[in-house]
Amino acid sequence: MKKQLFQLDRRTFMAGLATSVALPGAIGLSAGSAFAEAQTPKRGGTLTTVAWPGTTYMNAAITTSGPESFLSPKFFDGLLGYDFGMVEKPALATEWSIAEDGKRVTFKLRPGVKWHDGEAFTSKDVAFTFMEVLKVHHGRGRSLFADLQAVETPDDLTAVFVLGKPAPAMLKALDGRESPILPAHIYAGTNIMENPANTKPIGTGAFRLASYERGASVVMERNPDYWDEGKPYLDRIILQYIPDASTRTAMLEAGQADIVFLNFLPALDTLRLAAMPDFELVEAGYETSASNQQMDFNLEREIFKDARVRHAIAHAIDRQWIVDNVWHGFGVAGASPLHHDQRAFYTTEGVPQYALDLAKAEALLDEAGHPRGANGVRFELTIDPTPYGDESLTAAEYIREQFRQIGIQLNIRTQDYAVFIKRCWTDRDFDLCLYTAAMGADPTIGVQRFYWSKNFKPGVAFSNGSSYSNPEVDALLEASQVELDPDKRREQFAKFQQIAMTDLPTLPVVHTTRATIGWQKVKDHTVDALGSLGNLANCWIDG
Amino acid sequence: MTPAPAAPLLQVNDLSIRYGKGVPLVEQLNFTVRRGETVGLVGESGCGKSLTALAVMGLLAENLRTSSGSIELEGTNLTALGQNALRGYRGNRMAMIFQEPLTALNPVMTVGAQVVEVLRAHRRMGRAEAERRAIELLEQVRIPDAAERFHDYPHRLSGGMRQRVVIAIAIACNPALLIADEPTTALDVTVQAQILQLLKSLQRDADLGLLLITHDLGVVRQVADRIVVMYAGSVVEEGAVDAVLDNPQHPYTAGLLAARPHGSFSAQGHRLADIRGAVPPPESRPGGCLFEPRCAHAQADCKAARPPRSAAGQDRSVRCYHPVGKPN
Amino acid sequence: MPRYVLRRLSQAVLVMLLVVIGSFFLVKMAPGDLVDVLAGNSDMTADQMASLRVRYGLDQPVLVQLFIYMSRLVMLDFGYSPLNAAPVLDVIMGRWPVTAILVVSSVVISMTVGTVLGVISARNAGNPIDLSISILMLVLYATPSFVIAICFILFFSVFLGAMPIAGFATVGTQATGFAYAWDVVKHLAMPVAALCTFYVAIYGRIGRASMLEVLKLDYVRTARAKGLPERRVIYVHALRNALLPLVTMAGLQVSALVGGAVLIETIFGLPGMGRTAFDAVFERDTNLLLGVLFISSLSVVVVNFVIDLLYMALDPRVELA
C-alpha cells in the first residue's frame, strides 16, 4: 500500500520538516506525490475510533470543551469551512461578503438543506444560533460576538451580521466546531442549557446520532439526506470512550479501532505504530485547535516583577529538550506567544529568543540580587502543572532539575483540575503555572486573552493569569481586533510578539503539534484545516 | 463369667506402626478380640492405644503406616487391603466410636442424615427405607422423640445424646467389631454410666466384639471381659480382667494398680506419681525392656533385649523377665 | 427471625447514614467545586460562575447543603449530574449493572477457582502439587491487578488477536439473546479474570488453610470411619465446613472488589461505577460522586445481608438471635 500525503499541504510539510526532529511516517515522503495517487472513494463501512474523556453534550454551541468539539461537527454544520491555511470555503453559507466599513457581513445560505428531523434550514436558524446561543452560552463566543448587534434575515436564505465594529477574527470562527448552527425550531423558547436535544442532536450535519451510551460510546450513522451529494462515504462512525491511553493503543494495534485522532495515544506508541507499514501518521488538520504549552509567571509575586528573573528562567529551560523528550517530537520549541499554525501572523523575526544558557541565567539572577545561599539555593518556587495530560507534569520535572542547577529549588504541586483552575485563576495562589491552551483560529480569539490587561479577570480560567499589563500591548491587541487590512494586522501582531517575548510574562514552552494515527485503509480523513474536527464526510475505508 | 472361647474375630499379630521411616510408635503388638467379647485396651496417653484402634480401622494419618505384622478381621488381613476394599469394611463389619461426641458429628448435617448416610453407603436402601431404619436406630440407642431428633443438627443435642447418635451410626450396619475409643471420657458421670450400659447391652444383644479403649480401670472392671495393658507402644500384659487386676504380673500393671487402686490413668498424660521417671518418647526408647528404666525390679538382663511374650496361665500373657505377683 | 432482620436493618440504616454524612463532608472538604471545573472547560465570566453556584446550591452553608441533600435522598432524588447533563440516578442506573456483573462474577469465579485450588492444595499438602499451587497463589497475590490486566490485553488481544479489549459489548451490536450474552461474556472475560486473580489467591490460601483445618477435625474422621467414599468425605463433609470462612471473606471482599473495579474499568474501558466515581472526583461532580458512593455502599450492605443469610443456611449453628 502506498502512502498518501494529500492531507499535508506544502507549508505544513515544510514547517514540520524544519522544526520537528524525527517523525517517521510523514518524513521521507515527497509532497509532490500528494494528489497523484488519489483514489476513488468507496461508499460504506464503519469507522471506529477512540477518545477520552466522554462527552457531556453533543453540540459545541454551549460549551468549548474537547469532547463536544470532536462530536459536534459530525452532527452540525457551520456557515463556513476552512481549507488548509484557514482559507474560508463554503458550508451552510455558499457566499459571503463584508461591507467596506467591516460592520456588515452578508451570508447567502445553501438552499434545500434539511435538519435531521426533516424541517427546512433557514436564516432564522442562523440568527437564533448566533444571537441567543453563541453570544450567550459559548465561552469564546461571548467575547468573539460581543459586538454582533443583530443578525438580519431579509429572506430565508440570507443572513446579515450587523457589527458594532469590524471583527476580522470572526470569519475564522464560523465552522461547525466553533460555531455550530442549531435548529431554532427545537431550541427557541426553551432553556437552552437543559434542552434534551443537547444529547439528542438534530443538526444538518453529515451524520445523525444512532445511539449513545453515556460515558461509553457514541454511534453515528450516515445522514442520507446530506446536502453534500454522495457524502458522507461512511455508513457509521463508532466512537468509544476509553480512559487508558495504553488501552487505546492496544485497540488500534489489534484492529479494534481504525484510527485515533487528537494525540489520544502515548506519543511513543504513535511513533512506534507510524514506523509500521500498515499505519499512517498525519500531523495536519489541527489548525483550529493549535495549542501552546506555556508557563505563566505570577507577576503579582515580588520576585517576578524583575524581568531579569523571568529571562534567567527562560535561559535555564531548554525548550527543544522538552519537545524531544516530553512531547517526543510532537511540537516545536516555543518561540512566540502565537502558534506557528497561525501562519498569517506567526513570526520569530526580531522576536527575542532565550537559548539554553545556564551561566547567563545565573548571571542574571546574581544581577537581580538573588545570590546563592549557603546551601547553594537562591530561592524557592512552586510550579503547578495542569493535571490535563502527562506532559505538563513531566516538563515540570525537567524544569525542576534545570532550576536546581541554577540554584532555584522548585517544588511541584499536583492537584486535580478543579483545584488547579481555582488556584491559578481564582485564588491566584501560585508562582509558576504550566499548562497547554488553544491559541485559536485567530490570535484575537486564542492568544489575546493571555496578554490583554483588560482580560486580567480573577475567577476566569485561562484569562490573563500572569496579570500582565502593558499599555502598548493593549493598544496593539485592541487595534488588531478591528483591523480589516491583513497586512496591517500582521504588523500589529509582529510588534506584539516582539514586546510579549521581551516582557515575557508568559514563557511559551512548546508549540504543540497534533497527530492522527490510523490504519492505511482509512482514507481522506484529513482534507482541510479542520481535519478530524470537521465532519469526516470525505473519509472512506479502502477494503 | 468367662464366655465360651470362640474363634478370634480380630487378631492383631506383631503389629508395628511407624512415623514415616522413623522409629516405630507401636511395636510387636499382639492381641485378639473374640466374637461377643469385650476387651479393654488400657494405657497412659501416648502409649499408642488410639493409634492401634485407628490402624485397625485403616484410618491412620497419611504420614503413619503399619510397617509389619497383620490385622485380621474375620480371617481377612486388613493391612493387605487397599483403601477401596477397606472402605467396605469400615462402618460395615467394623465401626468406631470416638472420644469427643461434641466434635465427632458434622455440625452442618442433621443427625438423621448422618445415620442415613452410613446405611446407604453399605446397604442397598432407598432414601425412605434408610430414614425409617435410621429412626429405629436412634430409638435403639434410646434417644427420645427419635423421629423429631432425626431432623435436628448436632448442636441442638446434649453431649450424651450426641454420643448416642455416634453409637447409632456405629451399629447401623450391624458390625461384628465395635471399637470405642474413650467413649465416656468427655461426658458427665451420670451420662457415662448410661452410655456404658447402652454399649454393654448392645454388645450383648448383637453378639458384638467390643474393643474398649480407656484409661479408666474402673470402667474396664465394670464392662470388659479381658484386658490388654499397653506401655510405650507395646502390650505388656494381657488376660482376663479379674485375673489381671487382682493379680498383676507385670511391674507396670502392678505399679498402676498400686498407685490408683480404683483407678484411672491421668487423662492429661502427667506422669504417675508412684512410678519414677516418665514414659520415654518413641525415639529414646531403651533397647531392652521398655519399662526397665523405671522398673523397681529391673535386673541386668532387662537391659539386654526386649522380653518375649510369655504365657502366664490360661489366656494370659506378660512381657517380663521377672514377673511380680503370685504365679497362677 | 423478624427480630434479627429488624436489628440488621436498623444497623444497616445507621451505617448508610454514616456513609452519607462521611462522604458528604469528604466531598465538601475539596477546594474548588464543580463550577471551577466547568469554568476551566468553557471560559466563563465571574458572574456566570456565581449564578451557576446559586443554581447548584453551592452558595449555601455546608450544613444546609447536607440537609437539603439528605432530604432529597429520602425521596430517592440523587440530584443532577452536570458532567453527564443527566440526573444522577439515570447515570448510575446505566453503570451499576456493569460493575455489578463484574463484581458478582468475580466473587463467584474467584471463590470457585480459589476453593478448588485450595482443596487440591490441601489434599496434596506438602507435595509438589501443593507447592506449585501455593507459589502460584503467592505470585497472583503479589501482582497488582493492573499489571495482570495489561499483560492480558497484550497477550490475548494484541498478540493473539482473540479477545475484544474494551467495553461491555460490541458497540452498536444488533445481537440479541444468546449471541448478545456471548458477546458480553467475551468482553468481560479479561476484566473479570484480571479482577479475580488477587481474590483467587486469597480464597485459595484461605481455602487451603481452612480445608487442612477441617480435614483434621473429628467429624471427618467419623465420616471416614463410616466407610464413606473419599469423594463424599471431602466434598460433602469437609468442604461445606471449609467453605464457611470463605463465605465470611466474600462479605468483606465485595466492597474491596468494587474499589478494585476502578482500575479494571479504567484499563478495559468499562463504563462502570468505579470509573464513574473516579471521574466524578476530578470533575467535582459532587452529586454523582455521592450517588456512586451511596449506591455502591448500599449494594455492599445488601450483598452482605444476603451473605449473612447464606452463611446461616450453610451453618445451622448460627441461630437467628
Place this chain on the structure above:
Amino acid sequence: MTVGSQSLIVRLLRHPSGLVGLLLIALAVGMALGAGFFFPAGPWTMAGPPRLWPGQNAAFLLGTDSLGRDLAAGLFHGSRVSLAVGASAAVVSILIGTVVGSLSGYYGGWLDDVLMRLTDAMQTIPSFLSAIAIVGIVGPSLPTIIFAIAIVSWPMIARLVRAEFLRLRTYDFVQSCRIIGMSDMRIIFTQILPNCLAPIIVASSVLVATAIIVEASLSFLGLGDPNAMSWGTILGNGRAALRTAWYMTAIPATALVLTVLALNLVGDALNDVLNPRLKERS
C-alpha cells in the same frame, strides 16, 4: 515445638517462607538505606540520555527512563518511598485500629455499638474508592496518601483487636486486675494489649504489603506524589512507554511484586511461629 528463649527473628529464619521473605525484605530495606550512598544525586537527576535500555551503558545498569533518569537510582530511592509509605500507613492504621478495637472490645455497650457501626461504614464504602476520593480531593502528597491508605485499612485491625479483647477480658488475670483496682487504661495497655500482639504483628505484614500495592495503584492512576519517587511513580511514568521500552515498567513492577510477596511469606511464617496451634500436621 518451639523453644521460648529463641528470638522471633531466629524462629522466622528457621521457617522456609520466613527465610526467603526476610532475605527479600532485607534486600529492599538495604536498597532503601543504601540509596543515598549509591546514588547521592537522587532519583530525579536527568543524568543520561533518555530511554537507554538496561545493559546498554555501564553507567546505567538498569537503563534510563523517558527523561534520562537512572532507573537504578529510581529503584533504590523508590524503595525508600514505597517502604516508608507501606510502613507508615500500617503504623497509622494499627494505631487507629487498636484504639478503636480496644475501646470497643473493652467497654462494650453503646460505645462498642457506635464504634462498630463506624467500622462497618468504613468497610462498606469501597476502600479504594475512598482512597481515590481522599487523595483526589485533598491533593496527592505523601502524607495524604499515607493517611488515605491508613483511613481505609484500620477497620480490619479494629475488628481483630476487638475480638481479642472480647476473648481476653473474661480471663482471670484481667478480672483480678480489676479486683485490685487497676485503672482501665492500665489494664488495657499493660494487661490485654500485650496479649493481642501476635495477631496484630501477623496482620501488619499484610497491611504493609497492601499499602504498597495501593500506593502503586494510586500512582498508576496518576495520584502519586510528584515530589517523591516511589516504585509506583516509576511504574506510572513507564506506562506510556510500555510498548516501546517495557523495561521501564517491568523493573519497578518486579521490585513491587517481590516485596509484596516477601511480606506475605513473612506474614505466613509469623503466623506459623506465633500461632503454633494453627500449624498443620497432626
